[in-house]
Amino acid sequence: MNQGPAQLERLKAFSDAVFAIAITLLVIEVHVPRLDTLEDAAYLAALAHLVPSFMGFMLSFLTIGALWVAHHRLFGVLDGFEPRLMWPNMLLLMVVAFMPFATALMSSSPLARVPEVFYSATLLAAGLLQLLLFRIALGPGRTRAEVVPEEINALRWRALTLPTAAAVALLAAPHMPGNNNFFLLSIPLLARAYAAIGRRRALRRMAAQTAG
Amino acid sequence: MNQGPAQLERLKAFSDAVFAIAITLLVIEVHVPRLDTLEDAAYLAALAHLVPSFMGFMLSFLTIGALWVAHHRLFGVLDGFEPRLMWPNMLLLMVVAFMPFATALMSSSPLARVPEVFYSATLLAAGLLQLLLFRIALGPGRTRAEVVPEEINALRWRALTLPTAAAVALLAAPHMPGNNNFFLLSIPLLARAYAAIGRRRALRRMAAQTAG
């Protein structure tokens, strides 16, 4: 049932707000050191001590940012509001809203295994819910007429990016806690690779159909 | 007095923002454990200790989410801005904004009676204000022309869901603190049942009028 553009707009607006709040609340978990001195060395030591928090902030900011960019891309091709999107989207937002906790836990002891596993598992949950959302949203007849099939297939494949990267980071977490997050830096490349595969496959299929 | 779509849009946007912030602030009340160790067991114990907080986060996220979905559904059928909606909506938002406190209180001691009663009572207040908002909003001549009467009646009945579930949870709270929240899991089913009743009743009434 297509309830028209106003309802879709509002779903986007609500999602945008949750993404924006979660991404901005990350900073609250970076605790401000309160020192009773003016000495440079004391402040530099306190800031050095916060480096894992800064890195956790940046990592989660960019990951939530990537989730939002993907959400933006997905809803940019949809034709109208689809009530079936409502709850998968809400569950995705729930995991996004939970990210500040997982980030702070990880940053508080970046070399411990359990916090790293917990963080990667949270990202994996976000990735799988995003994948589910993409699968439901990109069903037949739900995209705007001018969006070509290869772009839709590129989007579908692209949604595998976060699940893949988070799964690798999760598997690596017990063995190299802290460093396992470097796998997340592959996200931009992975996204491009998956999109290229999806696009090529759609084109090949269409070529086969035309030829057949 | 119908002041047109722009004013309605802005009321929706403001409401969306309050819902989104309240739902995302829930995580702030889940306090991050700070441990001076790398041992798995210590972290697992700390996380196990937080299970009530995680469950409170999820329960309130889904409940506020359901309130937002209902709000979205209601405003999707309205025809224009109605100033009389302003303050009932503001009071509903006030209770929604208060939810992070009620959730944190409940999660801090999930087997105590007073926090559970307090939490259920907060939900009941939200449910009753939502019911009031629906009653005012769905008055005659306020819905868009293409919305059929049985859908309006379904919405009206559906607004009984949260008051019912919260009232049962409130009555059960002193007797089975903590477990009383399981009644809230009936919300999706209850919503469907109430909507079906409302729809059937409207159809029966219309059939009677046609026959009469």
Added chain:
Amino acid sequence: MNQGPAQLERLKAFSDAVFAIAITLLVIEVHVPRLDTLEDAAYLAALAHLVPSFMGFMLSFLTIGALWVAHHRLFGVLDGFEPRLMWPNMLLLMVVAFMPFATALMSSSPLARVPEVFYSATLLAAGLLQLLLFRIALGPGRTRAEVVPEEINALRWRALTLPTAAAVALLAAPHMPGNNNFFLLSIPLLARAYAAIGRRRALRRMAAQTAG
């Protein structure tokens, strides 16, 4: 220079977000009691101790809510974006964003004079900035064609509500700290009275011009 509706929309959206965040952050300053007991009496005592915080939350929620309703009403009659509104609006938002601090200070010791004076003074600053915003925004030729002059004058007078109520609360604060806030409950009545004066005066002036 009228830069068109898109720029006005965005100014509204940004303002809505700041209002919504400030109003929802109020709850963060209501600190959750953490008790190591299941006894009802201990929780009831802790909640009783929080009554000033609950009242501060409600008072500030409703006051910020009223400021937002007035903002919504004002921008509902404007014709387009006016860059001169930008900074008075930003200053108003600054005071609104500061409200959680003033509220928490007042709630932490509701019978002390300085926090009450501080709170009332913050409200007075908000009221005066709102008045300035209304004066600039409602200048000649800036409202939509269908808005009648008596409504514009009603809005102009209505903007005196918060400055009046806050000034009275401020003057009373040193003499009856805590109770001075009851004067703020006159806001709904005062708003109606001022609007009626503004409307009547505009009609009388127009009648005089027609007769003259």
Added chain:
Amino acid sequence: MNQGPAQLERLKAFSDAVFAIAITLLVIEVHVPRLDTLEDAAYLAALAHLVPSFMGFMLSFLTIGALWVAHHRLFGVLDGFEPRLMWPNMLLLMVVAFMPFATALMSSSPLARVPEVFYSATLLAAGLLQLLLFRIALGPGRTRAEVVPEEINALRWRALTLPTAAAVALLAAPHMPGNNNFFLLSIPLLARAYAAIGRRRALRRMAAQTAG
């Protein structure tokens, strides 16, 4: 690739939300004094102690406000969504979201050198990312047809304001910690001066082309 106005709207909405949240979260870092007395002197002393926090709040509010005003101005002249804007914008938002931390660090010890350097460096990072965003966004053929070339050039030059002011404040920070922030007060004047230069240069160039 121009993906149309809906995608641009959503990028603005998300950015607005991050700006609004960061600007409103500033107040959370102003810690409410909790005193067990009703005496005026104790409260006045506690408030006096918070003056650096109040000043930090105002300074950062106005600076983030100025960043938002510039963002609003920039996106007001753009013609459509340009995917290349996405990540520079996200990085700018990341620094904006980080501002509450930098502000709180600076306010906690306003005469220490390291926090002041850290704060100015954060502002400089925001300024440089904003400059990058303006350069990409104002490329040829990306602005609406009715926007005259001298206005585009004024915007381009105007984007030098924050980098200039922040660089001066950064250089001065080690020598006059605390007072170095006064250079930021030059932002309104500097913005006007740069805009005037940009406008004049564009007009001169066009005059030369017409004459040539």
